[in-house]
Amino acid sequence: MIQVENLRKAFGKVRAVDGVSFTARDGEITGLLGPNGAGKTTTLRMLYTLMRPDAGRVLVDGIDAAADPLAVRRRLGVLPDARGLYKRLSARENIDYFAALQGVPGAEGARRREALIEVLEMRDFADRRAEGYSQGQRVKTAIARALVHDPRNVLLDEPTNGLDVMATRRMREFMRALRAEGRCVLFSSHIMQEVAQLCDRIVVIARGRVVAEESPEALRRQTGESNLEDAFVKIIGSGEGLAA
Amino acid sequence: MNVPLVVLLKEVRESLRDRRTLINALITGPLIAPLMFVMILNVVISRQLGQAEGPLELPVIGASYAPNLLEALRQQGFAPQPPVADPIAAVRARDAVAVLRIPADFGKSWEQGDPAQVELYYDASRRDEQQPVNRLKQMLERYSRLNGAMRLVARGLSPALSTPVVVAERDQSTPRSRAGALFSILPYFFVLTVFIGGMYLAIDLTAGERERQSLEPLFVNPVARWRILLGKIGAICIFSVMSLLICVTAFTVAGRLIPTEKLGMDLSLGPLFALEVLVLMLPLVLLLAALQTLVAAFSRSYREAQTYLGILMLVPALPSVLLSVLPVKTVPWMYAVPLLGQQVGITELIMGGAVTMAEVATCLLCGFAVAALTLAVTASVYGSERLAISA
Numbered sequence: 001m002i003q004v005e006n007l008r009k010a011f012g013k014v015r016a017v018d019g020v021s022f023t024a025r026d027g028e029i030t031g032l033l034g035p036n037g038a039g040k041t042t043t044l045r046m047l048y049t050l051m052r053p054d055a056g057r058v059l060v061d062g063i064d065a066a067a068d069p070l071a072v073r074r075r076l077g078v079l080p081d082a083r084g085l086y087k088r089l090s091a092r093e094n095i096d097y098f099a100a101l102q103g104v105p106g107a108e109g110a111r112r113r114e115a116l117i118e119v120l121e122m123r124d125f126a127d128r129r130a131e132g133y134s135q136g137q138r139v140k141t142a143i144a145r146a147l148v149h150d151p152r153n154v155l156l157d158e159p160t161n162g163l164d165v166m167a168t169r170r171m172r173e174f175m176r177a178l179r180a181e182g183r184c185v186l187f188s189s190h191i192m193q194e195v196a197q198l199c200d201r202i203v204v205i206a207r208g209r210v211v212a213e214e215s216p217e218a219l220r221r222q223t224g225e226s227n228l229e230d231a232f233v234k235i236i237g238s239g240e241g242l243a244a
Numbered sequence: 245m246n247v248p249l250v251v252l253l254k255e256v257r258e259s260l261r262d263r264r265t266l267i268n269a270l271i272t273g274p275l276i277a278p279l280m281f282v283m284i285l286n287v288v289i290s291r292q293l294g295q296a297e298g299p300l301e302l303p304v305i306g307a308s309y310a311p312n313l314l315e316a317l318r319q320q321g322f323a324p325q326p327p328v329a330d331p332i333a334a335v336r337a338r339d340a341v342a343v344l345r346i347p348a349d350f351g352k353s354w355e356q357g358d359p360a361q362v363e364l365y366y367d368a369s370r371r372d373e374q375q376p377v378n379r380l381k382q383m384l385e386r387y388s389r390l391n392g393a394m395r396l397v398a399r400g401l402s403p404a405l406s407t408p409v410v411v412a413e414r415d416q417s418t419p420r421s422r423a424g425a426l427f428s429i430l431p432y433f434f435v436l437t438v439f440i441g442g443m444y445l446a447i448d449l450t451a452g453e454r455e456r457q458s459l460e461p462l463f464v465n466p467v468a469r470w471r472i473l474l475g476k477i478g479a480i481c482i483f484s485v486m487s488l489l490i491c492v493t494a495f496t497v498a499g500r501l502i503p504t505e506k507l508g509m510d511l512s513l514g515p516l517f518a519l520e521v522l523v524l525m526l527p528l529v530l531l532l533a534a535l536q537t538l539v540a541a542f543s544r545s546y547r548e549a550q551t552y553l554g555i556l557m558l559v560p561a562l563p564s565v566l567l568s569v570l571p572v573k574t575v576p577w578m579y580a581v582p583l584l585g586q587q588v589g590i591t592e593l594i595m596g597g598a599v600t601m602a603e604v605a606t607c608l609l610c611g612f613a614v615a616a617l618t619l620a621v622t623a624s625v626y627g628s629e630r631l632a633i634s635a
């Protein structure tokens with residue numbers, strides 16, 4: 001479970017995150033929805049302790065991220081905004097490197113690696129060097145290495161970015177499978193259809209603030225709009241930056 | 245498994261797959277210097293030998309005015325060349341190293357017993373070309389002295405009267421120290437090799453990793469950043485030590501290819517020398533790895549890091565250049581200054597002097613202390629928030 005309380009982060013004059021609070025529960029998919037520049041990536045970066053918040057608190061499974069960042073990172077599987085692979089290593093070697101850094105014992109790591117390669121359908125390219133991977137192959141490898149230590153909480157920053165329709169569908173299925181395993185899944189997106197289809201809870205962010213935190217149905221009820229797209233536009237206050 | 249070791253093994257493995265890094269660290273870096281060195285030395289040596297032993301060929305203007313003088317010079321190994329129109333222009337344009345001009349009234353002055361003048365045109369600022377000039381001067385001198393003595397004898401006086409003081413030269417240079425003067429640039433080559441051997445790795449592992457967007461995912465792992473840094477530094481050190489090993493070995497081999505014995509020098513670039521160089525260089529290996537990583541962490545891109553490190557590469561040349569321009573006496577504190585310590589230590593070794601245990605200890609202790617300090621600074625930069633953000 002991930003609890004976020006009143007997070008703030010400014011870069012000079014830009015208040016990227018300006019008092020964000022929400023909770024992402026185990027066995028649920030929580031979507032962080034917002035237009036470009038809303039502060040999604042910055043919020044996630046504070047969750048996985050890459051950035052220190054100016055104010056506010058992050059609790060992962062009850063552990064304070066500021067007090068024990070290593071313990072928090074151990075409980076997180078993260079697909080960051082930056083998903084560079086090591087081009088001179090194969091997908092398997094990329095995954096093994098992260099397994100070793102996570103402290104996963106060799107045999108256990110190999111078992112997890114093969115399971116992920118199976119689920120993510122990576123067999124065809126798993127032994128090829130990452131140089132020249134397609135966008136989809138890169139994302140799959142990045143996800144596999146992020147989950148190799150079997151984390152309870154999964155953070156995905158725009159996981160379907162750059163994927164084609166089929167790959168996007170499979171990614172969604174994969175996220176549902178993670179939920180079915182009882183994990184806490186938190187992902188960011190600016191695509192409302194995706195969020196609506198997947199999420200148990202939606203946290204809508206605009207200009208660094210949470211403007212709504214509801215289930216998709218509640219959102220529709222609250223705004224009185226039957227069409228989700230219209231509901232979002234109404235909440236954010238403008239149609240700016242949102243793709244259908 | 246131990247985190248720094250995991251990082252180190254992965255970085256070494258990945259770098260071994262990179263042809264550019266390999267070529268730079270294992271071929272260009274360590275071998276260019278010895279190769280250049282052998283070539284330069286061979287040219288220098290054969291030129292010096294040629295100048296010292298071959299016939300001395302210089303243009304002479306007015307040779308017909310002093311046939312006896314010319315004949316005497318010829319017997320000393322002088323080979324007069326056809327005259328040039330303008331001696332000053334010829335020397336300025338480097339068409340001739342020097343030009344000898346004999347005035348038309350040479351014979352008249354000689355007959356009358358006045359000092360007969362000859363003119364020697366040359367450029368004293370060209371220090372490497374003074375040997376032929378000096379040779380000719382000596383030949384003329386000898387001719388003058390001989391004839392002076394004969395004139396005294398003809399008047400019934402002892403030639404000794406005209407030489408009240410005689411200088412007996414006692415050159416204290418030994419063959420080994422003469423070799424050392426030639427080899428004083430060697431320490432810089434070793435430093436340069438370490439620098440180049442680690443440079444591409446240092447850039448790649450920090451600036452490159454950030455540019456390729458893999459630093460952020462790496463830092464998401466639950467390990468302290470300084471441990472990751474240690475692994476990376478270790479990988480850089482492994483490559484720069486490999487470079488240095490190849491370089492030192494190449495010099496040991498190259499030492500045999502240089503015809504130093506023709507100059508009456510002897511070099512001991514043997515295994516012991518190689519080992520001593522390696523030990524003295526160890527602190528620099530760590531210091532440079534930390535420094536290069538620090539620069540790479542500050543740079544915004546791979547290219548920027550390359551530019552900065554290209555400039556930084558010239559810094560280690562300073563002690564070499566300074567010491568060759570202002571040859572000062574080696575004093576103990578010099579061993580305490582990284583770079584300078586290696587410079588004087590290795591120079592001392594080449595010159596056949598001994599470096600004491602205390603001096604080696606000073607060099608290592610101070611070197612490692614400075615390296616540790618640099619490493620601490622690098623670690624604090626590695627801990628900063630902005631390092632991981634690629635965009």
Ligand SMILES: Nc1ncnc2c1ncn2[C@@H]1O[C@H](COP(=O)(O)OP(=O)(O)OP(=O)(O)O)[C@@H](O)[C@H]1O
Pocket residue numbers: 011014015016034035036037038039040041042043190633
């Ligand atoms: N490292 C940084 N330095 C300066 N400004 C930053 C930095 N990171 C983010 N910002 C600014 O903070 C704001 C929020 O950025 P953020 O990347 O969190 O948005 P986002 O919701 O992830 O957008 P997108 O959908 O485009 O990925 C933006 O105005 C951005 O310019």
Ligand SMILES: [Mg+2]
Pocket residue numbers: 040041042081157
């Ligand atoms: Mg983003």
